[in-house]
Every structure is written in structure tokens, then in C-alpha cells.
Amino acid sequence: MEDNLLYVPLDDLMRWYGVSGTWTPETLTYALSSTAFQYDEAEIKVPSYTDEDLLWLARIVDVETGDATVFKRMAVANVVLNRVKSERFPNTIYEVIFQSGQFPPSKRDSFPTLTPKANSMIAAKRALEGENNIETCLFFNNRPFSSKSDDFYQLIEGDYFYN
Structure with a gap:
């Protein structure tokens, strides 16, 4: 624990919560997806750039x-x-x-x-x-x-x- 933050490997969190993901090294981007979570489309921030x-x-x-x-x-x-x-x-x-x-x-x-x-x-x-x-x-x-x-x-x- 550092500065009141707990660091956990993303792979572990994904496995625990049933989330799948794809890492794109060229853009340093992780795309996550899950059917287990409900979310409001309006709350998702979509990048304004390609x-x-x-x-x-x-x-x-x-x-x-x-x-x-x-x-x-x-x-x-x-x-x-x-x-x-x-x-x-x-x-x-x-x-x-x-x-x-x-x-x-x-x-x-x-x-x-x-x-x-x-x-x-x-x-x-x-x-x-x-x-x-x-x-x-x-x-x-x-x-x-x-x-x-x-x-x-x-x-x-x-x-x-x-x-």
C-alpha cells in the first residue's frame, strides 16, 4: 500500500470479476469487456480521437x-x-x-x-x-x-x- 492506494495486477482483477480484455501494445490500450456488469451507455467515455x-x-x-x-x-x-x-x-x-x-x-x-x-x-x-x-x-x-x-x-x- 502506498499513499493510501492499493495496487493490484489488472489480470488478477479481470479474472476475479469475469472480465476479458485485449492489450494493444502499439497504442498502450487495454480494451475490457464483461457481460457480468450493467452500465449506462451515457457513462462510458469514448475517446474523441482515433x-x-x-x-x-x-x-x-x-x-x-x-x-x-x-x-x-x-x-x-x-x-x-x-x-x-x-x-x-x-x-x-x-x-x-x-x-x-x-x-x-x-x-x-x-x-x-x-x-x-x-x-x-x-x-x-x-x-x-x-x-x-x-x-x-x-x-x-x-x-x-x-x-x-x-x-x-x-x-x-x-x-x-x-x-
């Missing part, structure tokens, strides 16, 4: 952040998501990533088949589920933008984030 959205976002996070923390990875993921919401950029994750002149690592031949690190998947999921650690930032770079000094938001692990 597995494809998650993979593209995690891939760009992975190539843009190297060995960074989840915090920095989330910041990069949120730049992409903020662009999707902005009228200044395309309106899908894929189109934002592949927009001409943006995200140079996405142009590498290996990018479309990259398997993202677990921390990139975690950061992408957290961002897609609404956790935003950079507010409305639309840009980041490893060097300061002299033309955007008025829009500077925060320096995160060597990258400059701008609104």
Missing part, C-alpha cells in the same frame, strides 16, 4: 523530443493539437504534421513506420484527453525566435515555446 491520430501524434512527439520528459513531450503534442484548433493551420493531426515547411523530421523516410517510445504514447494520450501544459502555444524551437519575442511563453528542457 488510434491513427494517437500514433501520428506520438510519432512526431518522439522525433521532436529525443530523450525528454513526459512534460516536454506533452508540450510538443499540445503544439500540434493547438494548431489543429487554430484557423491558421490545417484541421487534422496528420495534416498539421505534414504541412509544408513544418516539422522537418516528418519528412524522413522512416517516419511513417516509426514505433514511438512509451513516454511519447503516454504524452500524446494525455494531450489528446485534454491535459494541456502550454496553454495556446503554436510554435516551439530549439533556438529563440527573434521575431516572436513578444509571444514567448516558456523554455522547456531547451526548447522555446511561443503563442
Whole structure:
């Protein structure tokens, strides 16, 4: 027991309660199902993103952040998501990533088949589920933008984030 929390292996809980599940390692997702439980459809939270959205976002996070923390990875993921919401950029994750002149690592031949690190998947999921650690930032770079000094938001692990 730690911090008043009891940790139990998911497989044991599933067996005890007659729940079956499927683990998808590519998206770090466990899909659970059971006929033993009654539930209200309105109470089920269905993700507003696809597995494809998650993979593209995690891939760009992975190539843009190297060995960074989840915090920095989330910041990069949120730049992409903020662009999707902005009228200044395309309106899908894929189109934002592949927009001409943006995200140079996405142009590498290996990018479309990259398997993202677990921390990139975690950061992408957290961002897609609404956790935003950079507010409305639309840009980041490893060097300061002299033309955007008025829009500077925060320096995160060597990258400059701008609104």
C-alpha cells in the first residue's frame, strides 16, 4: 500500500470479476469487456480521437523530443493539437504534421513506420484527453525566435515555446 492506494495486477482483477480484455501494445490500450456488469451507455467515455491520430501524434512527439520528459513531450503534442484548433493551420493531426515547411523530421523516410517510445504514447494520450501544459502555444524551437519575442511563453528542457 502506498499513499493510501492499493495496487493490484489488472489480470488478477479481470479474472476475479469475469472480465476479458485485449492489450494493444502499439497504442498502450487495454480494451475490457464483461457481460457480468450493467452500465449506462451515457457513462462510458469514448475517446474523441482515433488510434491513427494517437500514433501520428506520438510519432512526431518522439522525433521532436529525443530523450525528454513526459512534460516536454506533452508540450510538443499540445503544439500540434493547438494548431489543429487554430484557423491558421490545417484541421487534422496528420495534416498539421505534414504541412509544408513544418516539422522537418516528418519528412524522413522512416517516419511513417516509426514505433514511438512509451513516454511519447503516454504524452500524446494525455494531450489528446485534454491535459494541456502550454496553454495556446503554436510554435516551439530549439533556438529563440527573434521575431516572436513578444509571444514567448516558456523554455522547456531547451526548447522555446511561443503563442
